[in-house]
Amino acid sequence: MNTAMTMTPKRFRPGFWSAIAAVLFLAFCTVTVIRFTKGLGAVTNLSDKFPWGLWIGFDLLCGVGLAAGAFTLTAVVHLFNLKKFEPIVRPTILTGFLGYAFVIVALLLDLGQPWRIWHAIVYWNPHSVMFEVAWCVMLYTSVLALEFSPVVFEYFGFHTPARIIHRLITPLVILGVILSTLHQSSLGSLYLIVPSKLHALWYSPMLPLHFYISAIGAGIGMVILESYLSGRAFHRHLEMDLLEPLARGMVVALGIYGLMRLQAIRRNHAFGSILEFGYEGKMFLLEITLGVILPVALMSFRKLRTNPDWLVGSAFMAVLGFVMNRLNISITGMEAASGTRYMPSFMEIIVSVGLVATGMAVFAFAVRIFPIFPEGEGAKSLEMDKGA
Amino acid sequence: MSMGLLVDTTRCIGCGACSSACKEQNKLPGKVEEVLTAYTWTTVQPKEGLNVRRMCMHCEVPTCASVCPVAALTKTADGPVVYDAERCMGCRYCMMACPFEVPKYQWDKAVPVVGKCIMCAGRLKEGKQTACAEACPAEATTFGKKEDLIWEARTRLRSKPGAYVNHIYGLSEAGGTSVMLISSVPMDKLGLKSNLPADPPAMRTWQVLSNIPDFIGVWGVFLYGVHWITARREQVAKAGNHDNGREDR
Numbered sequence: 001m002n003t004a005m006t007m008t009p010k011r012f013r014p015g016f017w018s019a020i021a022a023v024l025f026l027a028f029c030t031v032t033v034i035r036f037t038k039g040l041g042a043v044t045n046l047s048d049k050f051p052w053g054l055w056i057g058f059d060l061l062c063g064v065g066l067a068a069g070a071f072t073l074t075a076v077v078h079l080f081n082l083k084k085f086e087p088i089v090r091p092t093i094l095t096g097f098l099g100y101a102f103v104i105v106a107l108l109l110d111l112g113q114p115w116r117i118w119h120a121i122v123y124w125n126p127h128s129v130m131f132e133v134a135w136c137v138m139l140y141t142s143v144l145a146l147e148f149s150p151v152v153f154e155y156f157g158f159h160t161p162a163r164i165i166h167r168l169i170t171p172l173v174i175l176g177v178i179l180s181t182l183h184q185s186s187l188g189s190l191y192l193i194v195p196s197k198l199h200a201l202w203y204s205p206m207l208p209l210h211f212y213i214s215a216i217g218a219g220i221g222m223v224i225l226e227s228y229l230s231g232r233a234f235h236r237h238l239e240m241d242l243l244e245p246l247a248r249g250m251v252v253a254l255g256i257y258g259l260m261r262l263q264a265i266r267r268n269h270a271f272g273s274i275l276e277f278g279y280e281g282k283m284f285l286l287e288i289t290l291g292v293i294l295p296v297a298l299m300s301f302r303k304l305r306t307n308p309d310w311l312v313g314s315a316f317m318a319v320l321g322f323v324m325n326r327l328n329i330s331i332t333g334m335e336a337a338s339g340t341r342y343m344p345s346f347m348e349i350i351v352s353v354g355l356v357a358t359g360m361a362v363f364a365f366a367v368r369i370f371p372i373f374p375e376g377e378g379a380k381s382l383e384m385d386k387g388a
Numbered sequence: 389m390s391m392g393l394l395v396d397t398t399r400c401i402g403c404g405a406c407s408s409a410c411k412e413q414n415k416l417p418g419k420v421e422e423v424l425t426a427y428t429w430t431t432v433q434p435k436e437g438l439n440v441r442r443m444c445m446h447c448e449v450p451t452c453a454s455v456c457p458v459a460a461l462t463k464t465a466d467g468p469v470v471y472d473a474e475r476c477m478g479c480r481y482c483m484m485a486c487p488f489e490v491p492k493y494q495w496d497k498a499v500p501v502v503g504k505c506i507m508c509a510g511r512l513k514e515g516k517q518t519a520c521a522e523a524c525p526a527e528a529t530t531f532g533k534k535e536d537l538i539w540e541a542r543t544r545l546r547s548k549p550g551a552y553v554n555h556i557y558g559l560s561e562a563g564g565t566s567v568m569l570i571s572s573v574p575m576d577k578l579g580l581k582s583n584l585p586a587d588p589p590a591m592r593t594w595q596v597l598s599n600i601p602d603f604i605g606v607w608g609v610f611l612y613g614v615h616w617i618t619a620r621r622e623q624v625a626k627a628g629n630h631d632n633g634r635e636d637r
Contacts, residue, residue, distance in 0.1 A: 039496055039498045040493075040500065048423075048425060048492045048493060051483035051484050080618055081615070111477050112476070112493065113478045116476075117477055119458040119475055124459070125459040126597065127453075127455075127590065128454060128593075129593050129596075130455060132600070170612075170615055174611045177607075177611055178604055182600065182603075193455060193485045193589045193593050194485060194487075194589070196581060196583045196584050205592065338489075
């Protein structure tokens with residue numbers, strides 16, 4: 001960790017990236033106004049034939065999936081007791097929380113009547129996967145907020161609530177892992193009900209497990225990426241002694257996931273549709289090469305794992321492949337049965353990109369204010385600056 | 389007593405009286421469209437020289453009702469699958485999941501709801517038949533008890549074997565439906581889904597969902613067990629070091 005000490009603290013000054021984020025946020029607000037005055041048809045390319053698009057495929061499925069680093073790392077540190085990973089738990093929880101906030105905002109835009117979102121609490125239907133999804137979003141967002149709250153409490157000098165949360169951390173983490181397990185897998189369960197619609201390259205009775213394990217793999221990839229990005233922003237070196245073992249975890253998760261996908265395709269007798277090399281086959285190959293084959297193959301070599309460039313590159317590919325998988329399941333794999341092609345509209349893309357940019361801006365802001373990184377730009381770094 | 393509809397495509401003359409009656413009955417705006425929309429709950433499509441009436445199939449175990457997170461869609465004892473617009477929050481999972489692609493959305497509205505045939509549930513309560521069956525001049529759409537309709541369909545298939553393909557669409561599709569179709573042309577050529585499993589799709593998600601309470605208990609105990617073991621190990625390791633230290637002294 002001593003490598004992380006070599007950063008040079010900088011004062012916040014609004015620069016190029018802040019300006020971009022501000023412009024995207026304003027564009028997002030504009031689209032939001034149009035969406036709520038003119039209806040979903042005016043801003044999206046959604047239709048009766050294709051009722052779920054980018055906001056479900058990217059914002060919901062990927063937003064939740066890429067937040068999986070939070071439950072994975074809290075379990076590793078607090079349950080498996082591998083305390084050396086503690087320094088990167090806080091930024092991971094913050095990413096998880098922001099990821100879920102991103103999902104909620106996207107859902108508020110995608111729902112036809114979002115002001116009725118509380119109906120899920122009042123009118124129950126335990127037979128519905130969406131009912132499970134709704135409860136998991138609510139409860140796990142609360143758990144993430146609680147897991148992160150000590151940072152905020154400590155900052156404002158409220159030591160008693162921080163101590164209470166600290167005492168309760170084990171049950172809280174267990175609750176978080178259970179909810180995440182349910183939530184990650186439930187997003188796959190959403191598609192169990194469309195055996196006649198989802199393409200055989202993706203449909204499987206094991207979809208919940210596919211979603212769960214791929215989220216762990218890509219969630220770890222996301223932790224690596226995020227360490228790299230924040231390292232760049234704050235001129236810190238990568239914590240290679242932590243990230244190298246994480247990459248091993250990623251190899252195992254993605255390896256198991258890759259095998260499960262292979263089994264599912266064999267059971268569906270769907271190898272033919274890869275060899276046909278049609279639309280679905282090509283998208284599948286791209287997804288599986290980026291998301292499974294390359295990261296697993298490259299990160300199996302110690303030499304590449306310990307090289308920051310290869311490590312970050314592989315993590316990036318795993319995340320990209322994960323995003324492709326979710327888009328393939330929600331869009332590519334559903335197109336043939338729907339009898340239409342779906343391309344998100346410009347305004348749909350603006351909403352997704354605007355939300356990602358806003359999330360990143362909030363992350364950057366939070367990291368500057370609160371002591372999130374062990375030697376971040378928070379109060380501690382100033383002391384270090386004086387000491388140096 | 390579960391009611392249903394039998395649609396005989398060989399009898400349909402394509403006059404569209406059913407669609408018009410439906411619009412009037414349910415106060416749906418606009419003209420009758422070629423495909424189902426939020427404002428056209430039933431329509432007649434010319435296919436293979438026949439006229440094929442499309443509408444909600446009113447499944448016995450409706451996929452839409454199983455996926456709706458707020459239970460806005462429900463199967464009534466009379467047979468209709470009805471929709472409570474006041475509950476719906478617009479997640480559109482019903483549209484995504486329906487094997488027959490029936491529920492449609494008001495994409496043009498700022499406060500949108502789902503639109504689909506409700507088998508004139510209100511009229512059925514009053515002991516009347518559906519508006520479409522009443523309007524049909526060719527007896528192509530017959531309203532009645534589902535068991536009687538199955539009997540009627542079988543009688544027609546048996547008495548005129550050359551005039552029909554031997555398939556009652558809706559008897560086993562997606563677990564069976566209250567609306568059934570018979571035809572002289574194979575169903576897949578009429579644009580009807582022919583790849584539907586005979587078990588209700590809702591069973592596939594219920595198999596997972598029904599196990600959640602058990603799973604929570606086992607997973608919670610397992611995770612706490614892991615924590616217990618690793619924490620104990622750390623304690624033992626610490627105590628061991630402490631003892632060693634004392635001995636050295």
